[in-house]
Amino acid sequence: MPTDEASQTVEIDAPTDVVLAAIRDVESQPTWISEILRAELLEEYEDGTPATAHIVAAAPVGTDEYVLEYEHPDDDSGMSWSLVKGRLQTGQDGRYTLRPVGPARTEVTFSLRISHHLPLPGFVRQRVIKGLVASTVNGLKSHLER
Structure with missing residues (x-):
């Protein structure tokens, strides 16, 4: 079973608490992550943070559904x-x-590892996961800096 990994860091002109609130708002992810088509929060912890969610996302071979x-x-x-x-x-x-780098600026590192059974060549899989990670951090940056 292939496993692919990627990571990217970006600085965002927003305080850390604002960035944290945005990433915890799972149901809003389709507005800033183009690959996520739907996100439904299934459960929350007692403090209101997300516990589980059902995600529908675009994938190289169609649509994928999963629970996180x-x-x-x-x-x-x-x-x-x-x-x-x-x-x-x-x-x-x-x-x-998240790491604060000033009173209104946050460094965000997004790391992702995915395992699957997709019959795609390694260079294609690597391009896909790097593109997904870049799209996610750039989408978050655009969402918070507009």
């Missing part, structure tokens, strides 16, 4: 998730790591 489970570090430095159930994917681990 989220974790939130105590220091509010980001959000991570892992795949609970997927149609095309057999695994997904992702993380946003």
